[in-house]
Amino acid sequence: MFSDCDDDYSFDDDLEYGSNSETSETPQIERKYNIVAACDVISEMNKYIDRVNEIFKIKRSLVRRLLVHFKWNPERLIEKYYESQDDCEGLFKEAGIVYIPESDESFKRQISRNSSDGTCLICYAPNSETIGMLCKHYFCKSCWNIYFTTQIMDNGIAENIQCMETDCSTFVSENFVLSTISGEDVQTRYHQLIAGSYISSNLMYKWCPRPGCGNCAEVLSLDVKHIVCSCGMEWCFGCGEPDHLPLESCQILKKWKQKAIDESETNKWLVINTKECPKCSAAIEKLGGCNHMICNNLNCSFEFCWICLGEWAPHGSEWFSCNKYVEDEEHVAMLSKERKAMERYHHYYDRYWTHKRSRELEQGDLVMFVQTKSQYIQDRLNVTWIEAQFLKEALNVLTKCRTMLQYSYILAYYLVRSPQTVIFEENQKDLEHNTELLSGLLDNQNFPRDEKELLELKMKLNDRAAYCEKRRIVLMKDVQSGYEKGIWKYRTVF
Template identity: 40%
Template sequence: MDSEDEMNYDEEEEDSQEEDSNDEDFVDIAMEPEPSTASDSRETEDFQYEVLTADKIVHVMVECIKEVNAVVQIPATITRILLNHFRWDKEKLMERYYDGDQDSLFSEAHVVSPYRKDPRQKRSTRGSTSASTSESMCEICCLVIPHTDMAGLECGHKFCFQCWTDYLTSKIINEGMGQTISCAAYGCDILVDDVTVMDLIKDAKVRLKYQHLITNSFVECNRLLRWCPAPDCGHVIKVKHYDVKPVRCTCGHTFCFACGENWHDPVKCIWLKRWIKKCDDDSETSNWIAANTKECPKCHVIIEKDGGCNHMVCKNQNCKADFCWVCLGPWEPHGSSWYNCNKFDEDEAKKARDSQEKSRCQLQRYLFYCNRYMNHMQSLKFENKLYQAVKLKMEEMQQHSMSWIEVQFLKVAVDVLCSCRQTLMYTYVFAFYLSKNNQSIIFEDNQKDLEHATEQLSEYLERDITSELLVDIKQKVQDKYRYCESRRKVLLDHVHEGYERDTWDYQDGL
């Protein structure tokens, strides 16, 4: 076999690849990249996982095939199809392999049993061939072709090279199929293995696409693997045990391992999924909410928001009203215990329900939560600007005899601000699906406290910091972000406790 025909995942490593004359072991030699550099092991909240590069994924796949092969001893290419059939669960495959009827296992996975005596026997029952001649007719193009120019699978169906190539190319390029391409013969469900594909396909573009499809289905099928969802990242997270936990890729993106969305504690994956679908369906509404301009509630001048802080001061010199960007109410009472910027008034809504149609009340409720959710999301985007501003401040402080280490608290403060905003954002998704009970009232109080503390930290970092004396800043900022962190922890612990004790009731039909 020519080294160019091998399934290479990295062009530069082509020459260093191990050569092996045994074609049966195609997967082993062809799909195995260079022994990979140490993978990136990580851990968050006692959750162990690795970040894998594209090369390393192939390595993991080959290792998995080898492990099974060491026990079952069938061609590697069949092992790959079997493993894929069991969603790369080795134990499940082994169990079925030794416990049950192997013939039915092979047919279920659409492969010909490697133990079948003379698999080409079947061929002789077909009319188009004669054992005495060295030529036969390709049933696709109807040309009579020497056997040496024909190819087929274990099922015995043979076609000319050109027809195979056209068929496979169309499946790979047009239909995006990799693991699940079946034999070209009508009604035959035997799967085409990777050796056959790579032997027949010469076009580099098609080969590369096929390789991508194979690795992709390996990752997609495997419960312990997930692609990093960041655009153009290409890394894969590999976990020891499947769980709903945050993972951080080497590219810096943190996401939920279970669903791939941004880490969304305290709301559960299923509710978030529902919420995202709802927002997509109502994109007109959410786009309108996400707009960065509103009218001043007092003088009606158009105000544009240019930072994450929600305490607005009207730019109109004759007005200068202080108001809350989210509810457009006066800012001043936002810190008082009686003021509820975060609580949807279900009682008011119930009264309204008697006089208005139900759908309008539901829309009101949705707008309330969507507004707050979108608002924290928007603020989170603005915090990138804040990192820049804080960086300048840190440089300034270093010029005033503070060391690099001493000024790091400012960056930590923005980190805390961002994680609080992210938590708050998802608390509104959680709250949207929540029914009122004693625990939900405690939750809303926790949410209000965290929101209030977060807005204070935000305001402090965005405005006050420039006017304060350098020496006074550190203690104040540290006190504020520590308080925010503690409020965030209280809120999350309370929600998790509720999950454990099953104290949360959910609204139906939203």
């Protein structure tokens, strides 16, 4: 278990500039949580089960199933138990447990060459070392392994895996599975499945959302939201999404995403602002000028009237009077209001999306590029690995700033304008400007040719990165204090 109560930046790459003293000053909620590995969750769960089992003194796996049935509420289980006058059978029945002896401790590896000719009856490999459980159905280890792996990885079954023999319902014990399966990912998944209901019934636990990470976060209070997993993933305990500070509310993020997914906004914009060319159906936005339209589609070039969408020729060229449709003023007013709302949304969405996309690109291409560059200066300019790390550190700062900017635009979209939002936007602007400069520096295709150029690059990057990190923290501080003082007002009621 990894205790991570006070110093949760210890996972970071220990930025020279994003120094700990600075981060601990940030007025964030005091974060208290533990990062627990899947196997430790199991042992914790088992300890819990054993405490309950002091009353029952039966097999642990049976108590676990009972607890699953009672949603990990031991009081209710024990109450029921005493109600039913120590009648375990009845309890099992209610919990839907078929009481079949599970060959737990008694699982033995038996080499059963004698039982038949040693042929595994699944893969038909001759003379294989076959193993089995108390039910005496023997198959080769490789078949058991594939069987367990398929059940765990493909079918998501871990709790009630049965013997492979037809009509044999002996449950396979945990020990048998764990001693047979190979591959860390299978083991992690197995642990996750076994502990699944324990975790999901406990409000204080959640799995790290990074695929393949088997860690679990245990918060000590439900106010805790910002989690830094030992795998490096920063995520939000509230919604299980990647970290979205400075936007605190998971609800707003959800709403924003829904809005973005819907695309209805885009369609609405098209409906309000464009008409289709009556000939080639291309969407056309009228930016000004008269109603004599000429389709920009070079294959079409159809001339038509914007108002009636009919061919232009009968309208004549000297005059304009199309009496087929008169737009009433109210309609125009409504349209322009909606149009404004649309434009506003697009303003924020474009910026949100740009930073998101930039971050994704930077995590791919730029990481590769920075690695190449760092290798280059190590090889050519006699620089040690540690000294070449300044590139990677600057890149880390860049990623953090991008994330912060991305979510800050969601916040900005929903905030009601006030003097404080002007300050917020200034901070945002400054961070954005410097982030772009940092990105440009990192992306510079010129490799330093000598020591002097290297020093210059290093100084420039370090300065810019340090400034960016500072601005990022300023923005964060500002937003956090706004939350604390209740300054931020939202445009929509959530």
